[in-house]
Amino acid sequence: MPFPAQRMRRLRAGATLRRMVRETQLAPDDFIYPLFVVHGQGVRREIGSMPGVFNLSVDEAVAEAQEVYGLGIPAVILFGLPQHKDPIGLENFAPEGIVQQAIRAIKKAVPELVVITDVCLCEYTDHGHCFVIREGRFDNDATLEILGKVVVSHAQAGADIVAPSGMVDGMIATIRSALDREGFSMTGVMSYAVKYASGFYGPFREAADSAPAFGDRHSYQMDPANAREALREARLDVEEGADVLMVKPGLPYLDVLRRVREAFDLPLAAYNVSGEYSMVKAAALNGWLDERRVVLETLTAFKRAGADLILTYHAKDAACWLREG
Numbered sequence: 406m407p408f409p410a411q412r413m414r415r416l417r418a419g420a421t422l423r424r425m426v427r428e429t430q431l432a433p434d435d436f437i438y439p440l441f442v443v444h445g446q447g448v449r450r451e452i453g454s455m456p457g458v459f460n461l462s463v464d465e466a467v468a469e470a471q472e473v474y475g476l477g478i479p480a481v482i483l484f485g486l487p488q489h490k491d492p493i494g495l496e497n498f499a500p501e502g503i504v505q506q507a508i509r510a511i512k513k514a515v516p517e518l519v520v521i522t523d524v525c526l527c528e529y530t531d532h533g534h535c536f537v538i539r540e541g542r543f544d545n546d547a548t549l550e551i552l553g554k555v556v557v558s559h560a561q562a563g564a565d566i567v568a569p570s571g572m573v574d575g576m577i578a579t580i581r582s583a584l585d586r587e588g589f590s591m592t593g594v595m596s597y598a599v600k601y602a603s604g605f606y607g608p609f610r611e612a613a614d615s616a617p618a619f620g621d622r623h624s625y626q627m628d629p630a631n632a633r634e635a636l637r638e639a640r641l642d643v644e645e646g647a648d649v650l651m652v653k654p655g656l657p658y659l660d661v662l663r664r665v666r667e668a669f670d671l672p673l674a675a676y677n678v679s680g681e682y683s684m685v686k687a688a689a690l691n692g693w694l695d696e697r698r699v700v701l702e703t704l705t706a707f708k709r710a711g712a713d714l715i716l717t718y719h720a721k722d723a724a725c726w727l728r729e730g
């Protein structure tokens with residue numbers, strides 16, 4: 406039944422009609438808000454390349470967590486900036502580490518807010534890599550031992566979900582068994598299963614002070630040219646016991662997100678990373694883009710492509726805009 410009987414514009418004629426036939430709904434429930442926690446008191450230091458995003462001391466992170474939960478956002482993900490860095494990152498699994506302190510304070514103040522913790526070495530090591538380095542090489546299995554200690558310390562502090570991000574082979578199996586062994590069988594694992602070696606992480610490295618001191622991450626993060634490999638990565642993590650899968654970065658990898666969505670039943674997260682955020686912010690600050698429109702369009706695109714959850718620095722703004730309708 407072609408034209409003129411068929412007219413696609415009929416169902417686009419008014420705002421109410423468009424609402425009725427809208428296929429994808431975006432809501433604050435979809436968002437996970439990243440927080441960067443630092444030592445000190447009353448610290449609220451804006452990250453130069455990420456306007457509107459701050460390094461926060463624990464007291465400020467608690468205030469932020471309360472605001473986030475009040476906006477209807479169900480979860481935060483914590484990144485920590487330690488006092489001192491060393492070759493293996495001792496503060497990463499210390500009971501009084503910055504993330505452990507933040508978990509306890511946030512869970513006490515906002516018990517219903519889901520606290521997810523990023524689990525990696527790069528923010529804590531003096532060389533800035535996600536691995537233990539022995540004799541000039543990345544030592545995969547020594548790194549796994551550290552990751553086991555980190556997740557147990559996060560679980561002891563009260564984390565609901567741990568999120569390993571280092572692309573260390575075997576990390577999900579190691580983490581699952583470390584948690585279970587210590588009695589944390591209900592602590593969830595969200596795997597950065599498909600994480601590409603991306604230029605879009607630039608501003609994050611300022612936020613988390615985690616730039617590698619030498620070399621790059623190409624020998625452990627994925628080649629941006631590969632998509633079939635993403636399915637192998639995801640499959641291994643499913644087999645090893647992941648509860649949630651993630652694809653990172655977001656916007657340049659929507660095709661990968663879609664493929665992972667079609668291949669697996671697990672909840673799927675997309676990380677709308679720092680570079681994606683900074684590009685929109687820079688353009689908006691110059692008056693080149695309508696920020697609200699572009700952000701909501703972008704976040705809707707993640708859901709349309711198959712994401713259940715979106716880690717995004719835009720979460721607070723987007724939650725406000727969605728409320729205003």
Ligand SMILES: [Zn+2]
Nearest residue numbers: 525526527535
């Ligand atoms: Zn890392």
